Amino acid sequence: MCIRDRRAMALEPMAIGVMLGVGESPEESIQKVLDVGVTNAQMGRPGDAWLEPGKAAELKQKIDEMGITITTVFCGFDGESYADIPTVRETVGFVPQATRAARLAKAKQIADFAKILGVDIVAAHVGFVPEEADDPQYAEVVAVVGEFADYLKGNGQKLSLETGQETGPTLLRFLHDLGRDNVGVNFDPANMILYGSGDPIAALRLVGQYVIGCHCKDGVPPTEPDQLGTEMPLGQGDVGIERFIRTLHELGYTGPLTIEREITGDQQKADIIEARALLEEIRARVLGG
Ligand code: MG
Numbered sequence: 001m002c003i004r005d006r007r008a009m010a011l012e013p014m015a016i017g018v019m020l021g022v023g024e025s026p027e028e029s030i031q032k033v034l035d036v037g038v039t040n041a042q043m044g045r046p047g048d049a050w051l052e053p054g055k056a057a058e059l060k061q062k063i064d065e066m067g068i069t070i071t072t073v074f075c076g077f078d079g080e081s082y083a084d085i086p087t088v089r090e091t092v093g094f095v096p097q098a099t100r101a102a103r104l105a106k107a108k109q110i111a112d113f114a115k116i117l118g119v120d121i122v123a124a125h126v127g128f129v130p131e132e133a134d135d136p137q138y139a140e141v142v143a144v145v146g147e148f149a150d151y152l153k154g155n156g157q158k159l160s161l162e163t164g165q166e167t168g169p170t171l172l173r174f175l176h177d178l179g180r181d182n183v184g185v186n187f188d189p190a191n192m193i194l195y196g197s198g199d200p201i202a203a204l205r206l207v208g209q210y211v212i213g214c215h216c217k218d219g220v221p222p223t224e225p226d227q228l229g230t231e232m233p234l235g236q237g238d239v240g241i242e243r244f245i246r247t248l249h250e251l252g253y254t255g256p257l258t259i260e261r262e263i264t265g266d267q268q269k270a271d272i273i274e275a276r277a278l279l280e281e282i283r284a285r286v287l288g289g
Pocket of ligand 1: 162191217
């Protein structure tokens with residue numbers, strides 16, 4: 001059975017939403033969702049104080065009052081940096097050995113926070129999954145991510161793996177090796193370009209049955225070794241966003257189209273509003289036949 005078949009479809013097909021970073025003041029931050037003209041969002045993890053059950057319940061009430069649907073909660077960990085590729089390799093996700101156990105404990109806490117919010121998908125960057133399956137670190141990463149997936153299953157939740165650092169074939173092998181029926185993919189086509197991990201549309205076709213979320217983000221490839229490429233406003237990079245949405249549709253994906261723009265301030269808001277308008281046009285063409 002496809003992982004998507006069990007997903008509760010409360011939203012309209014391909015509902016346009018936004019990726020929301022919340023930091024230390026999530027109650028203020030969630031207003032940003034309405035400010036860009038949408039009502040669904042993926043939410044980054046808030047500061048530790050908000051993970052406490054009483055505070056989480058308070059936040060849920062606020063979100064409900066505002067009429068916002070949180071579709072996914074994203075894990076993030078202290079000490080992660082996306083400065084350049086070697087730094088990502090050393091600091092991001094469950095791959096760095098020194099922080100693995102502490103991050104698993106924190107991830108479980110984030111899962112419980114998401115459960116109080118009534119959110120059944122928790123997403124995470126695994127980090128640089130070793131490309132070679134006989135790398136001893138590979139089995140350890142499968143084990144820790146598998147343990148997290150099992151914890152989520154106990155909560156009635158799914159784990160969504162953000163794409164980017166690995167190639168499509170490595171991601172597919174990782175999903176097979178995990179062998180859990182509650183693990184899917186949050187497909188970010190721009191990340192594959194920014195990390196030089198191959199053609200995102202080919203990778204999307206490879207893991208299509210696992211896709212339970214996506215980021216509508218754009219970018220151009222790196223020009224220097226070890227550097228990341230450059231994120232661009234939606235429609236101005238190399239993703240080919242209409243082709244991306246069409247491919248999602250062909251693969252039977254009906255979940256949210258979550259705009260992600262990883263800058264801050266007024267320009268971020270302006271770019272998200274433009275991205276929303278672009279996606280509305282594309283969605284009308286794609287769903288209209
Ligand atoms: Mg992303």
